[in-house]
Amino acid sequence: MSDKQQQNKLWGGRFSESTDAFVQAFTASVLFDQRMYRQDIQGSQAHASMLAEVGVLTTEERDAILKGLDEIRQEIEDGEFQWSVALEDVHMNIEARLTDKIGITGKKLHTGRSRNDQVATDIRLWLRDEIDLLDGELLRLMSGLLDLAEREAATIMPGFTHLQTAQPVTFGHHLLAWFEMLKRDRERLLDCRKRVNRMPLGAAALAGTTYPIKRERTCELLGFDAVCENSLDAVSDRDFAIEFCALAALSMTHLSRISEELVLWTSAQFNFIDLPDRFCTGSSIMPQKKNPDVPELVRGKTGRVNGHLISLLTLMKSQPLAYNKDNQEDKEPLFDAVDTLAGSLRAFADMIPALEPNREVMREAARRGFATATDLADYLVRKGIPFRDSHEIVGKAVAYGVSKKKDLGDMSLSELRQFSDQIDDDVFEVLTLEGSVSARNHIGGTAPEQVRAAVARAREALGA
Numbered sequence: 523m524s525d526k527q528q529q530n531k532l533w534g535g536r537f538s539e540s541t542d543a544f545v546q547a548f549t550a551s552v553l554f555d556q557r558m559y560r561q562d563i564q565g566s567q568a569h570a571s572m573l574a575e576v577g578v579l580t581t582e583e584r585d586a587i588l589k590g591l592d593e594i595r596q597e598i599e600d601g602e603f604q605w606s607v608a609l610e611d612v613h614m615n616i617e618a619r620l621t622d623k624i625g626i627t628g629k630k631l632h633t634g635r636s637r638n639d640q641v642a643t644d645i646r647l648w649l650r651d652e653i654d655l656l657d658g659e660l661l662r663l664m665s666g667l668l669d670l671a672e673r674e675a676a677t678i679m680p681g682f683t684h685l686q687t688a689q690p691v692t693f694g695h696h697l698l699a700w701f702e703m704l705k706r707d708r709e710r711l712l713d714c715r716k717r718v719n720r721m722p723l724g725a726a727a728l729a730g731t732t733y734p735i736k737r738e739r740t741c742e743l744l745g746f747d748a749v750c751e752n753s754l755d756a757v758s759d760r761d762f763a764i765e766f767c768a769l770a771a772l773s774m775t776h777l778s779r780i781s782e783e784l785v786l787w788t789s790a791q792f793n794f795i796d797l798p799d800r801f802c803t804g805s806s807i808m809p810q811k812k813n814p815d816v817p818e819l820v821r822g823k824t825g826r827v828n829g830h831l832i833s834l835l836t837l838m839k840s841q842p843l844a845y846n847k848d849n850q851e852d853k854e855p856l857f858d859a860v861d862t863l864a865g866s867l868r869a870f871a872d873m874i875p876a877l878e879p880n881r882e883v884m885r886e887a888a889r890r891g892f893a894t895a896t897d898l899a900d901y902l903v904r905k906g907i908p909f910r911d912s913h914e915i916v917g918k919a920v921a922y923g924v925s926k927k928k929d930l931g932d933m934s935l936s937e938l939r940q941f942s943d944q945i946d947d948d949v950f951e952v953l954t955l956e957g958s959v960s961a962r963n964h965i966g967g968t969a970p971e972q973v974r975a976a977v978a979r980a981r982e983a984l985g986a
């Protein structure tokens with residue numbers, strides 16, 4: 523074999539000198555795209571089966587190819603496969619090995635196909651598998667949240683706006699707000715899957731192929747919902763990957779917001795919750811430290827997924843039809859977006875059910891922050907005072923409380939009556955934290971009863 527052929531057996535025909543050594547390494551993708559080996563083999567086996575059905579391959583040829591590819595998969599999984607940068611990518615590595623193993627028949631596998639439709643098919647198969655795994659982790663996290671929300675349906679904490687105490691809420695209600703964010707993430711994930719699950723194979727390099735292929739058959743064998751309808755679009759479209767990164771970035775953004783609250787709440791200043799030691803680490807200099815590393819890291823990792831979305835959008839924006847080598851750059855951002863989201867979801871699904879609220883501290887924080895001021899204003903409205911006036915009256919009562927270091931619920935009736943003679947004994951029920959949360963008893967409200975009902979509805983919708 524000449525030097526030129528040895529370097530790249532699969533496309534060397536028209537070349538008169540071998541590839542520059544640096545260019546070879548620079549243009550190769552095998553170091554990262556080998557992770558799609560399973561999907562590459564799956565796609566090749568379906569393609570070969572279809573070619574035999576339409577008479578392009580004999581059944582003996584097909585059987586040799588299917589068996590050879592099964593063995594290659596095993597070699598890879600046993601760590602025995604020799605990946606070669608000279609063979610550029612996962613596709614040519616596997617094809618070259620097939621020809622080594624079964625001889626000339628191996629060279630027939632690529633009939634009616636191109637690496638352009640092959641790689642587009644591999645990424646879609648790969649992403650589809652990953653979406654299904656992500657969905658499992660997301661569901662685990664969501665059902666852990668529902669269990670916790672049910673347990674904490676009546677636990678009282680301050681609700682915040684501007685990070686200032688606003689009104690009392692139940693911790694279960696706050697957890698269900700997180701749940702709603704994740705529920706929308708899951709809808710986006712499953713919706714994206716529909717557009718991922720389309721088959722490019724058969725588009726060949728860009729224009730289709732002259733062989734009598736049956737794309738519907740390959741489509742069925744690979745479990746795709748439908749074929750990509752246009753061959754030029756099939757080999758060049760990566761918007762499914764962009765869409766995935768967009769939903770991954772949004773999902774990481776939600777996890778990051780949750781992380782921020784966990785970081786705040788585990789601080790000595792809030793002390794609302796404890797995270798078990800196994801999700802935290804210490805400091806090498808300050809012996810007292812227990813740091814919430816998992817939420818901090820998830821918050822930090824959100825940035826890289828946002829970056830991957832921008833990478834892919836930028837990668838696509840000026841590409842003329844059809845396939846361009848630029849698209850080889852789609853894989854690392856996509857792979858890392860999947861890995862980062864998967865790791866973050868897994869950590870959260872493990873950690874969230876284990877968090878321990880400090881119920882007394884939460885309750886005390888709600889009690890101290892004049893959180894029932896709106897309840898007092900609403901009470902005066904029920905006594906016939908217009909809301910704007912009652913707002914003013916309660917504002918004065920709060921100012922008095924601030925100066926006396928007394929919450930509304932700790933004032934005597936005569937103290938309260940300084941501000942309005944409409945205030946009677948029945949006010950104290952309104953000023954309790956329980957009274958405040960239970961009064962918000964409508965769908966989407968914070969009342970414990972509503973939290974329990976929302977958990978039940980969510981469980982039913984998840985089938986969990």
Ligand code: ARG
Binds near residue numbers: 551555611638641849
């Ligand atoms: N490694 C390439 C990629 O990731 C495979 C397709 C290459 N096609 C080509 N005509 N060079 O996109």
